[in-house]
Amino acid sequence: MTPRPIAVVGACAAGLAAAEALRRSGWTGPLTLIGDEPHLPYDRPPLSKQLLHGTWEPERLLLRTKEQLDPLGLDLRLGTRATGLEVAARALTLDTGERLDCAGVIIATGVAARTLPGADALTGVHTLRTLDDALALRGRLAGDARRLVIVGNGVLGCEAAAVARELGHEVTLVGHDPVPMAAAVGTAVGELLAEEHRARGVTLRTGTVDGFDTDGDAVTAVRLAHGGVATGGRGEGDARLPADTVLLAIGSTPAVGWLGDDPALDTTDGLRCDAYCAAAPGIYAAGDVARWEHPVHGRPLRIEHRMNATEQGMAAARNLLAELAADGADAQERRPFAPVPYFWSDQYDLKIQAYGPTAGADRVETPVLDRAGRRVLALYGREGRAVAVLAAGLPPRQIRALRAVVATPLPWDEALTRIDTATATG
């Protein structure tokens, strides 16, 4: 009987990290990597930065070359979609009609960009999640100045706004929240970003999109409900924002629909996993799609950041192998996945870096806030403890030292004292 494979569903950062970790940790059996996009595993953060700008070509985004992948001995199924999972049997079905009976499965299907009704049919309206998405938008921004309206002022919308301004386009950034990235990083840091975008010529608007004006199938304007508001106190603005190009950056939905409604899995806001990244026996998840019980923060987290994709891919792989080898002589213990989450964002010359879950904080303080010098340090608290820290414009040594401050949530005042120490040296 042929040995059963381990299948990794999702051929981007988390899936690749899982496949490599499976080999490094000694899995010599068949290993199948399934990806619905036609491309070799590539890196997503540059999509809204260097690739959109045109400074990098797609080849530069490849996480591994064909030659680097060869030694992994993968059964690589690109352009192939998993369509179902029988949890108890650990059996995948693919859109090729094939059924794969697996020894174990790691699910890293990520998220899909949200869109708005009717948007898919319009010329000039884009989302930005995949390489093909980014190339399409880049093509649109490659020529003469466009009137670009970006709907959604989160991380993706802000990064794309920065690139589009650098390319010389007219950019309006619209969000529900008057302050960009407020949900992710709080209002103090968000205000700093807002100033930076305004100084670079981005028009900031607050409002909810009501629909699009069109000429044939081409978008000509974005309509706001109730007229919208010009952020910055200039009063109510026009209800219509003229646009020949629109980017919808309104968040994403975990790609769990293909898992169906098997009661063995909880797919509410991602695939629910325990502290070991296990969703069911032999079934693990990693990356943007996984909502797992963080053992240090004591609550389920789902993190759509690049660093987590790799770290969780590696952790899920190790824990799956530990489970499969549990009866063997060289069995390893499964380990809870307890990372210090990390993310960064590049906007113009500003690089923001954060350790810990900044979203969901009930308290934010900024021990450093130097708008002119574009320096900021923010501490985020939840239920009396400091859980995350964010910095921009500080020396790398100080930023690294901040990680230790929030690696284990400390009482708020103790964390503030430690921040003073971390930023007083070096």
Added chain:
Amino acid sequence: MKITLDADKCCAAGQCVLIAPEVFDQRDEDGVVVLLDAEPPADQHDAVREAAAICPAAVIEVQA
């Protein structure tokens, strides 16, 4: 072991320095990675491989 860097891709996350501080450092001005030891001793090899795997910009390449 021989390490090569594609430092143009570096996003200054600093994870390599946290994992293998004897092998990697960051430039003060922009946080871009600096290679301190391109052929580190054996006791550093596990840490270097971990750093290469973790790097969120796939900057670090390790041979043998």
